[in-house]
Amino acid sequence: MGEQTGMDQQDTEQAGTAGPTGPDQPQAAELPGGRARPKTGKSEQTRALILDTAMRLFQERGYEKTTMRAIATEAGVSVGNAYYYFAAKEFLIQGFYDQMTHDHAADAARRMAHTRDFAERLQIALESWIDTAAPYHEFSAQFFRTAADPSSSLSPFSNESHPARATAVALFRDVLTGSELAPKLDAELADLLPELLWLHLMIVVLYWVFDRTPDTERTREFVRRSTPMAGRVINLSRYRVFRPIVRDAKGLIQDFILPTIGRTAK
Amino acid sequence: MGEQTGMDQQDTEQAGTAGPTGPDQPQAAELPGGRARPKTGKSEQTRALILDTAMRLFQERGYEKTTMRAIATEAGVSVGNAYYYFAAKEFLIQGFYDQMTHDHAADAARRMAHTRDFAERLQIALESWIDTAAPYHEFSAQFFRTAADPSSSLSPFSNESHPARATAVALFRDVLTGSELAPKLDAELADLLPELLWLHLMIVVLYWVFDRTPDTERTREFVRRSTPMAGRVINLSRYRVFRPIVRDAKGLIQDFILPTIGRTAK
DNA sequence: CAACAGACTTGAACGCGTTCAAGATGATCG
DNA sequence: CGATCATCTTGAACGCGTTCAAGTCTGTTG
Numbered sequence: 001m002g003e004q005t006g007m008d009q010q011d012t013e014q015a016g017t018a019g020p021t022g023p024d025q026p027q028a029a030e031l032p033g034g035r036a037r038p039k040t041g042k043s044e045q046t047r048a049l050i051l052d053t054a055m056r057l058f059q060e061r062g063y064e065k066t067t068m069r070a071i072a073t074e075a076g077v078s079v080g081n082a083y084y085y086f087a088a089k090e091f092l093i094q095g096f097y098d099q100m101t102h103d104h105a106a107d108a109a110r111r112m113a114h115t116r117d118f119a120e121r122l123q124i125a126l127e128s129w130i131d132t133a134a135p136y137h138e139f140s141a142q143f144f145r146t147a148a149d150p151s152s153s154l155s156p157f158s159n160e161s162h163p164a165r166a167t168a169v170a171l172f173r174d175v176l177t178g179s180e181l182a183p184k185l186d187a188e189l190a191d192l193l194p195e196l197l198w199l200h201l202m203i204v205v206l207y208w209v210f211d212r213t214p215d216t217e218r219t220r221e222f223v224r225r226s227t228p229m230a231g232r233v234i235n236l237s238r239y240r241v242f243r244p245i246v247r248d249a250k251g252l253i254q255d256f257i258l259p260t261i262g263r264t265a266k
Numbered sequence: 267m268g269e270q271t272g273m274d275q276q277d278t279e280q281a282g283t284a285g286p287t288g289p290d291q292p293q294a295a296e297l298p299g300g301r302a303r304p305k306t307g308k309s310e311q312t313r314a315l316i317l318d319t320a321m322r323l324f325q326e327r328g329y330e331k332t333t334m335r336a337i338a339t340e341a342g343v344s345v346g347n348a349y350y351y352f353a354a355k356e357f358l359i360q361g362f363y364d365q366m367t368h369d370h371a372a373d374a375a376r377r378m379a380h381t382r383d384f385a386e387r388l389q390i391a392l393e394s395w396i397d398t399a400a401p402y403h404e405f406s407a408q409f410f411r412t413a414a415d416p417s418s419s420l421s422p423f424s425n426e427s428h429p430a431r432a433t434a435v436a437l438f439r440d441v442l443t444g445s446e447l448a449p450k451l452d453a454e455l456a457d458l459l460p461e462l463l464w465l466h467l468m469i470v471v472l473y474w475v476f477d478r479t480p481d482t483e484r485t486r487e488f489v490r491r492s493t494p495m496a497g498r499v500i501n502l503s504r505y506r507v508f509r510p511i512v513r514d515a516k517g518l519i520q521d522f523i524l525p526t527i528g529r530t531a532k
Numbered sequence: 533c534a535a536c537a538g539a540c541t542t543g544a545a546c547g548c549g550t551t552c553a554a555g556a557t558g559a560t561c562g
Numbered sequence: 563c564g565a566t567c568a569t570c571t572t573g574a575a576c577g578c579g580t581t582c583a584a585g586t587c588t589g590t591t592g
Contacts, residue, residue, distance in 0.1 A: 218522075232510075
């Protein structure tokens with residue numbers, strides 16, 4: 001259904017790779033003479049080795065306690081080599097980020113397939129995220145800190161996160177279109193909703209990051225409580241009385257939220 | 267009016283100061299024998315000197331480019347001495363944070379005194395924040411990054427930020443109670459609104475941090491557009507049709523938002 | 533006054549992220 | 563085969579935040 005939308009975890013390299021000499025002419029560009037670049041995936045193998053090692057150590061020891069030296073040693077390469085593939089330590093996280101987005105979309109689509117009830121689908125989508133992210137809850141705090149930097153490519157609003165974001169938004173579009181609510185809504189609103197639901201997820205994520213209860217039970221409760229409400233609000237939005245407010249809200253979203261999220265080029 | 271609520275920038279030290287030997291037995295505690303501690307404010311002077319120097323350099327060069335060595339040198343003390351007063355570089359920011367909250371509350375209260383129109387008061391309060399924070403916009407990105415760490419005392423949700431948060435919430439309570447809307451609302455809702463308006467500010471802050479337009483004009487527009495809407499929504503909440511949704515929303519806020527923000531002990 | 537104690541101060545040293553000049557590798561060309 | 567050139571790899575070195583053992587300073591006590 002929705003999960004095959006973008007090959008989001010393959011194209012991390014434009015951002016994550018730093019050219020050795022000049023700034024950023026990525027090695028993917030073919031040489032002027034049309035010479036083929038080495039056919040062995042040796043380079044990508046090394047890259048993947050480093051990334052996998054890093055992810056493993058991050059989970060084992062946490063982000064800050066995992067040193068670049070440790071990653072390099074454990075992966076059997078030199079520190080400099082790690083920096084050849086990843087311009088900075090934080091770029092190692094992007095792989096994790098993309099991977100999780102993809103897993104989430106797949107898992108959610110599977111789990112919500114059996115129902116057409118909007119609120120239930122939404123709830124499943126959000127719960128699926130919590131489940132997918134659960135193993136990384138501890139480590140996520142530090143990840144979140146990095147992601148909050150507006151100048152970082154890891155920010156959920158950044159251009160570099162566009163593929164992952166697109167995947168997530170597509171999932172929420174699927175949540176809506178697969179529900180009984182979809183045909184009842186006016187086209188314009190239906191068009192805006194997926195991004196809005198993605199924002200709902202962002203709020204849940206925020207809540208989750210700060211949640212210290214076992215199994216983040218509080219966040220789960222928050223989801224169970226907030227999703228029926230979201231359904232009710234959207235449902236009511238069809239009635240006349242709400243027309244002016246809905247129009248305002250649509251304008252606000254269209255003019256101020258979507259551009260920031262990257263629906264239109266900024 | 268609202269700005270005298272808490273002496274928020276005085277009590278930063280319990281968190282910012284690290285005892286020299288044992289962990290955190292702050293030097294403020296009097297000795298067992300009842301001996302007085304030195305009466306000269308020498309210590310506080312040094313502390314203030316370091317803080318002021320840091321703030322100046324942060325504004326001049328940005329957070330990351332200002333090194334602890336530079337702060338120490340410029341202040342005429344040793345690096346170790348700076349660490350005697352501030353356990354880490356990020357604690358130097360708390361002073362800035364508290365200061366700004368206080369300035370904002372004072373400025374906003376003054377500027378909104380002439381009107382009782384709710385939306386206008388809210389708009390003034392938010393614009394006042396933008397104006398107050400303007401000099402720090404560039405530096406704020408890095409500040410924000412630190413603040414986003416849930417385990418950091420700089421997080422707007424943390425206990426250490428409670429005084430500053432209380433000041434801000436008090437301001438928004440003032441926004442409401444000074445408006446023509448206040449008497450028309452039911453008590454329970456009126457009780458929840460200040461925190462909700464503070465959340466509105468948090469969203470504006472988020473928007474502002476990512477805003478790269480000159481003079482953050484886009485954020486200002488966002489405020490001008492969103493405040494009338496907030497007013498309208500609150501106004502409408504009185505009518506019967508909305509009763510169920512309002513009740514849901516109140517429950518959600520009471521059960522999930524306020525506890526996180528620290529209205530009740532967690 | 534000498535001895536003491538606690539608050540304050542110092543700067544060398546540590547560990548980390550990051551950089552970089554230098555080298556190794558291996559495919560392609562004459 | 564040797565020369566060439568881009569790709570890939572290395573590890574020493576740099577600058578930074580932070581720590582800490584060793585002071586200095588100042589007011590109090592016997």
